[in-house]
Amino acid sequence: MANNKALGTGGRKSDKDFKIRVKTAKGRKVASTKWLERQLNDPYVARARAEGYRSRAAFKIKEMNEKQKFFKRGSRVVDLGAAPGGWSQVAAAAVGSTDANPLVVGIDYLDMDPIPGVILFKKDFTEDDAPALLIEALGGHKVDLVMSDMAWPTTGHRATDHLRIVHLIEIAADFAIQVLAPGGAFVAKVFQGGTEHELLHMLKRHFATTFHVKPPSSRKDSAEAYLVAKGFKARPDDDEAGDSEA
Numbered sequence: 001m002a003n004n005k006a007l008g009t010g011g012r013k014s015d016k017d018f019k020i021r022v023k024t025a026k027g028r029k030v031a032s033t034k035w036l037e038r039q040l041n042d043p044y045v046a047r048a049r050a051e052g053y054r055s056r057a058a059f060k061i062k063e064m065n066e067k068q069k070f071f072k073r074g075s076r077v078v079d080l081g082a083a084p085g086g087w088s089q090v091a092a093a094a095v096g097s098t099d100a101n102p103l104v105v106g107i108d109y110l111d112m113d114p115i116p117g118v119i120l121f122k123k124d125f126t127e128d129d130a131p132a133l134l135i136e137a138l139g140g141h142k143v144d145l146v147m148s149d150m151a152w153p154t155t156g157h158r159a160t161d162h163l164r165i166v167h168l169i170e171i172a173a174d175f176a177i178q179v180l181a182p183g184g185a186f187v188a189k190v191f192q193g194g195t196e197h198e199l200l201h202m203l204k205r206h207f208a209t210t211f212h213v214k215p216p217s218s219r220k221d222s223a224e225a226y227l228v229a230k231g232f233k234a235r236p237d238d239d240e241a242g243d244s245e246a
């Protein structure tokens with residue numbers, strides 16, 4: 001009883017009422033302490049660990065897929081900015097990719113541990129030969145989904161950060177337009193003010209629908225959102241007979 005009184009709730013406190021506080025340690029910056037505290041209290045971090053995902057980001061693509069139905073059995077998927085691998089894990093399971101018949105290919109300039117059913121490249125996607133490597137890895141076939149969670153580390157200089165992000169989104173979109181099969185989709189991380197008018201205009205010409213979403217697992221205090229473009233329109237010069245086997 002004394003315990004109940006001390007809690008002031010008339011009952012046991014639920015787990016979610018307990019927040020882990022991290023003390024600032026000597027040598028640890030306030031920002032790192034805040035990050036650590038946020039990680040320790042983040043239910044998605046705990047869920048990712050429990051469900052075997054390498055990142056909480058896995059839930060962003062899962063949540064978006066619930067509504068947008070990006071993944072179909074047998075779809076081919078390219079994952080840009082794949083490390084540590086959460087999105088690739090979700091994609092491989094959803095499309096039924098295996099080592100014998102890989103349907104998912106990912107790229108990141110960071111190291112990644114292997115993921116069953118996923119071909120991974122350690123490379124900067126902005127390098128000239130990166131697009132060809134990805135497509136070769138999928139046997140030269142057209143792709144059903146290009147997904148990009150790429151983001152540069154921020155420099156703190158707003159104009160520079162903005163330009164770098166816009167550049168990443170643009171090259172991801174250009175790549176998608178080159179490699180998507182008719183009906184394919186493109187999803188890319190953007191930041192507020194990161195989707196330029198011109199890019200949106202270009203995507204609208206190539207896709208049936210283009211819109212922004214913010215999945216519930218994307219932190220409310222982050223300017224992050226995702227640009228979704230669906231229903232890729234066949235280019236007039238596409239050899240549809242050649243693609244139909246892909």
Ligand SMILES: C[S@@+](CC[C@H](N)C(=O)[O-])C[C@H]1O[C@@H](n2cnc3c(N)ncnc32)[C@H](O)[C@@H]1O
Nearest residue numbers: 055057081083084085086087108124125149150
């Ligand atoms: C938010 S993380 C991706 C998380 C991933 N979706 C997951 O589920 O684990 C962004 C990644 O983009 C990568 N990245 C940023 N710019 C890149 C580039 N130019 N080429 C390749 N990877 C890049 C970063 O190295 C980082 O690993």
